[in-house]
Amino acid sequence: MKAKPIQFLDLRQSHETIRAGLTEQWDNTLDTNGFIGGASVTVFEKAFARYCGVAHAVGVANGTDALELILTGLGIGQGHEVIVPANTFIATAEAVVRVGAKPVFVDVDSATALLTADLVEAAITTRTAAVMAVHLYGQMVDMERLLEVTRPHGIAVIEDAAQAHGATWKGKRAGSWGIAAGFSFYPGKNLGALGDGGAVTTDDHALATTIRSLANHGRAEHSKYEHDIVGRNSRLDGLQAALLTVKLDELDNWTKGRRGAAALYDRLLPDSFVPITQAEEAVGVYHLYVIRSEKIPRQVVADALSDNNIGWGIHYPIPCHRQRPYQNHVIEHLPVTDTQSSQILSLPMHPHLTSDEIERVCDVLRGLE
Numbered sequence: 001m002k003a004k005p006i007q008f009l010d011l012r013q014s015h016e017t018i019r020a021g022l023t024e025q026w027d028n029t030l031d032t033n034g035f036i037g038g039a040s041v042t043v044f045e046k047a048f049a050r051y052c053g054v055a056h057a058v059g060v061a062n063g064t065d066a067l068e069l070i071l072t073g074l075g076i077g078q079g080h081e082v083i084v085p086a087n088t089f090i091a092t093a094e095a096v097v098r099v100g101a102k103p104v105f106v107d108v109d110s111a112t113a114l115l116t117a118d119l120v121e122a123a124i125t126t127r128t129a130a131v132m133a134v135h136l137y138g139q140m141v142d143m144e145r146l147l148e149v150t151r152p153h154g155i156a157v158i159e160d161a162a163q164a165h166g167a168t169w170k171g172k173r174a175g176s177w178g179i180a181a182g183f184s185f186y187p188g189k190n191l192g193a194l195g196d197g198g199a200v201t202t203d204d205h206a207l208a209t210t211i212r213s214l215a216n217h218g219r220a221e222h223s224k225y226e227h228d229i230v231g232r233n234s235r236l237d238g239l240q241a242a243l244l245t246v247k248l249d250e251l252d253n254w255t256k257g258r259r260g261a262a263a264l265y266d267r268l269l270p271d272s273f274v275p276i277t278q279a280e281e282a283v284g285v286y287h288l289y290v291i292r293s294e295k296i297p298r299q300v301v302a303d304a305l306s307d308n309n310i311g312w313g314i315h316y317p318i319p320c321h322r323q324r325p326y327q328n329h330v331i332e333h334l335p336v337t338d339t340q341s342s343q344i345l346s347l348p349m350h351p352h353l354t355s356d357e358i359e360r361v362c363d364v365l366r367g368l369e
């Protein structure tokens with residue numbers, strides 16, 4: 001008989017604890033017809049801006065659009081280069097290519113698997129317009145050093161905070177460091193909608209106004225019928241905003257659960273497996289708990305977990321610069337990214353993971369040594 005499953009991500013448990021609040025918002029949306037825009041979007045935008053410690057949050061359709069809208073809002077496109085870590089979800093690079101700019105892929109640090117200021121500095125050219133600071137796995141990039149090296153060149157630092165809701169660097173939250181940040185509310189994210197959703201956060205009032213307009217058919221700020229710029233439709237639904245407001249109240253509790261699980265993994269993980277670590281100044285939110293398996297082939301590890309009914313994932317097995325449509329942007333072999341992409345494996349991680357489950361996962365890993 002197969003062992004009891006250990007889920008990679010358990011959204012059902014999270015939703016069960018707030019079911020009454022979610023259904024109340026569903027009923028309220030049906031009663032008010034507040035499907036697009038309206039009060040629930042404004043309420044969520046204000047709450048999320050406060051949570052991130054910024055002046056503005058603009059709800060958009062998804063995290064990819066958030067990044068693309070930031071680039072467009074900053075006037076970045078044809079003829080510009082944007083520095084992107086090769087170890088990220090494809091959307092980071094996709095947004096750059098969609099606006100007509102060229103992604104310049106850089107390697108990552110071997111301990112944190114994140115982009116570093118030194119790697120960025122080495123990739124700067126006269127065409128560099130921006131850098132995508134991806135807080136991958138829920139751990140923050142060293143934003144202080146990154147701002148330091150980019151400032152003299154007038155390069156915009158854009159945060160891809162899709163996996164990092166609530167993460168901090170020296171106590172200051174993701175989404176409040178760069179000129180703007182893109183968040184995803186894809187259901188599996190730490191703060192997830194019950195469908196697609198995203199947001200841009202920024203302290204820049206003019207940029208927030210431009211992005212709000214771009215995401216809403218280029219509408220003038222206070223006019224339904226005037227369209228000042230060529231925009232598109234990338235709005236956050238009223239229903240999703242209302243549901244996200246309920247979930248935002250729980251986010252810190254859920255983050256606490258994730259951090260507790262990560263601390264126990266750190267303690268119990270057998271020596272053959274190295275966890276991706278975070279810098280001392282960072283407090284992560286463990287969107288994912290990623291380990292590297294240097295000695296034992298990853299497929300052997302994955303098979304053992306599957307045989308024991310334990311969920312796992314790989315983030316990401318094919319780095320961006322090796323993906324077919326992006327290969328013409330390859331400038332060099334990226335040793336850390338290329339090596340780690342064949343070694344990394346994501347263990348079950350969610351706020352409700354129990355000590356018993358973590359012990360069972362680590363026991364299976366220990367059995368492979």
Ligand SMILES: Cc1ncc(COP(=O)(O)O)c(C=O)c1O
Pocket residue numbers: 062063064065088089091092134136160162163183184185186196197198
């Ligand atoms: C690092 C990163 N960037 C961008 C995105 C894009 O977000 P979305 O799926 O909401 O478009 C995601 C998530 O999917 C992501 O993990």
